[in-house]
Amino acid sequence: MDRSILAQGASFDLEDLDHRVQTLSRSTRYDRCCHRRNDDSLIYSASGRNGCHIRLFRTLFTNECYHQCGYCPNAGRVSNGCSYTPEELSDLVVRLRREGRIDGLFLSSGAGRDEDSTMEEMVESVRRLRERHGFSGYIHLKILPGTSRHLIEQAVELADRVSINIEAPSGDVMQELSPTKDYERDILDRQMYIRDILARRSRGSQTTQLVVGAAGETDLEIFQRVIKEYGEIGVSRVYYSAFVPLKGTIFEQRMPQVRWRESRLYQLDWLYRVYGLSPDEIENVFDDDGFLINQDPKVTLARESLDGPLDVNEADLQSLIRVPGIGPESARRIISYRRRKRIECPSDLIRLGIRRKAIPYLKINGWVQKRLF
Numbered sequence: 463m464d465r466s467i468l469a470q471g472a473s474f475d476l477e478d479l480d481h482r483v484q485t486l487s488r489s490t491r492y493d494r495c496c497h498r499r500n501d502d503s504l505i506y507s508a509s510g511r512n513g514c515h516i517r518l519f520r521t522l523f524t525n526e527c528y529h530q531c532g533y534c535p536n537a538g539r540v541s542n543g544c545s546y547t548p549e550e551l552s553d554l555v556v557r558l559r560r561e562g563r564i565d566g567l568f569l570s571s572g573a574g575r576d577e578d579s580t581m582e583e584m585v586e587s588v589r590r591l592r593e594r595h596g597f598s599g600y601i602h603l604k605i606l607p608g609t610s611r612h613l614i615e616q617a618v619e620l621a622d623r624v625s626i627n628i629e630a631p632s633g634d635v636m637q638e639l640s641p642t643k644d645y646e647r648d649i650l651d652r653q654m655y656i657r658d659i660l661a662r663r664s665r666g667s668q669t670t671q672l673v674v675g676a677a678g679e680t681d682l683e684i685f686q687r688v689i690k691e692y693g694e695i696g697v698s699r700v701y702y703s704a705f706v707p708l709k710g711t712i713f714e715q716r717m718p719q720v721r722w723r724e725s726r727l728y729q730l731d732w733l734y735r736v737y738g739l740s741p742d743e744i745e746n747v748f749d750d751d752g753f754l755i756n757q758d759p760k761v762t763l764a765r766e767s768l769d770g771p772l773d774v775n776e777a778d779l780q781s782l783i784r785v786p787g788i789g790p791e792s793a794r795r796i797i798s799y800r801r802r803k804r805i806e807c808p809s810d811l812i813r814l815g816i817r818r819k820a821i822p823y824l825k826i827n828g829w830v831q832k833r834l835f
């Protein structure tokens with residue numbers, strides 16, 4: 463990390479802390495909940511309260527972990543790793559905030575020797591930040607699989623957002639990815655605790671993340687789990703992380719997952735979560751083996767379901783949002799415009815913010831583009 467962050471007013475061994483900050487922060491780079499790096503390489507941007515972009519200091523609390531996740535470089539390290547103390551971490555975060563470098567904290571961790579003692583220290587770090595330092599910035603706190611309920615309650619109380627990574631779409635896939643975790647008990651039950659606690663609060667949310675392509679799971683299996691995550695668990699977002707085999711991990715020799723699969727899953731997620739398409743309709747995009755092809759799923763659906771170009775002056779909202787290049791907002795703009803005048807030509811649509819790729823799917827005042835979809 464930029465040493466100027468650590469060079470002022472330190473009450474601990476700077477060189478040692480600097481090494482731990484570098485190590486623990488870099489270890490979070492495969493988490494998808496934060497996505498864009500800022501110039502300062504250990505500070506990431508993410509969506510905060512009200513969806514605005516904020517800068518987060520993102521770090522593990524410890525890189526020791528007794529679990530055996532095949533994709534993880536920290537798997538099975540139960541000694542000689544790096545950790546903070548709650549005092550060090552909270553003091554560091556306060557300093558970064560005072561210097562205007564960050565808006566909040568994203569705190570994840572390995573499980574250490576056992577999840578409860580590690581989670582207790584993570585909660586203590588956040589408690590110090592909130593109660594001792596009056597820190598009002600955004601905090602995203604990972605819940606470790608298998609954590610006890612009383613610690614989950616404290617974590618939800620203190621953080622803006624919590625998450626527990628499901629990693630796999632089913633218990634069978636979890637056995638392959640991480641045989642030391644019990645999918646139902648350690649993960650799904652904990653997600654439901656969180657759901658129940660959040661239901662009694664006026665703020666806070668939970669998210670989750672899956673590893674894609676490390677254990678042969680299909681996109682259909684992933685989608686079926688994701689529907690339950692949004693519906694039964696009430697997560698606000700699911701993040702997808704394409705598997706990358708890292709040196710020194712159990713899965714080092716496995717093939718990396720193509721990156722487009724992650725992007726197609728995000729597009730699928732969008733169709734379900736934002737467009738409100740039904741699972742039955744969306745399931746038409748999978749091939750016979752349950753996988754997505756490398757094409758926007760919305761295009762696949764449109765080619766399958768539209769009989770021909772859609773009359774843009776007649777179509778209802780539900781039909782319009784199924785056209786590639788037209789989203790819920792732009793479909794509403796079309797309908798509002800139609801109340802005043804007919805859509806006469808493609809440029810009327812372009813002026814309404816409709817993307818050109820929508821044109822081949824539309825009949826506009828009797829005109830149809832020759833190059834059909």
Ligand code: SF4
Binds near residue numbers: 530535536571
């Ligand atoms: S739980 Fe799994 S992914 Fe998380 S730190 Fe431990 S070994 Fe790595």
